[in-house]
Amino acid sequence: MxxxxxxxxxxxxxxxxxxxxxxxxxxxxxxxxxxxGRRTTSEQFLLYQRGRKLVGDAWIIEDKKKVVTYKDGHCKRSKHQPPDGxxxxxxxxxxxxxxxxxxxxxxxxxxxxxxxxxxxxxxxxxxxxxxxxxxxxxxxxxxxxxxxxxxxxxxxxxxxxx
CATH class of the missing domain: 3.30.1380.10 (Muramoyl-pentapeptide Carboxypeptidase; domain 2)
Structure with missing residues (x-):
């Protein structure tokens, strides 16, 4: 087993x-x-950066195949981030x-x-x-x-x- x-x-x-x-x-x-399982805000943001590059103030997709999430952990929270409290x-x-x-x-x-x-x-x-x-x-x-x-x-x- x-x-x-x-x-x-x-x-x-x-x-x-x-x-x-x-x-x-x-x-x-x-x-x-x-x-x-659970992710911190910083862990989520690191994953969000994959496949993206910072252009000015925005993270732009550079390589869609490398994107692993569309949740940045700040404005858009992942289900991996526990609800508040x-x-x-x-x-x-x-x-x-x-x-x-x-x-x-x-x-x-x-x-x-x-x-x-x-x-x-x-x-x-x-x-x-x-x-x-x-x-x-x-x-x-x-x-x-x-x-x-x-x-x-x-x-x-x-x-x-x-």
Missing amino acids: PKYSTRSQQKLLTVQQVLQVIFNQVIKEYDCTIVF EVLSLAADVIPYHKKYPHIRWKDTKSLYHFSGYVRGVADTLKAYGEIEHDVVWGGDWRDSFALDENSFMDLVHFQLK
Whole structure:
């Protein structure tokens, strides 16, 4: 049975209890790594800068392929940043951990789609049995419509509470 590394366990403790319940169930059968839970404003802003350059007072997209977020952490807050007065975030970035090297495969979209289906299935089952009350939105289906071609920004490792 897979289990989280100490680092993943620590990151999982920075997200809302609902996400902890979901991903503690997921890890029982599907090996994965918690990439991010809670983010500070400065961590969020550093991620926002990827693929952008500062022109005057504005951050302009220079390389869209390198953009990882449209939330700057200040004016536009990420679900990774806890709501005011709270310490736990509403989002987690989680990726499958493969037995064979390379263990983390950011560009393996088939694996990421498969994993997201598993996570959503676990979340739906937990909700159906009354273990959790929230729905989960995946960063590959922001509208939760299963019309994946409608999404202009794909964040295939991102899961957030609805």
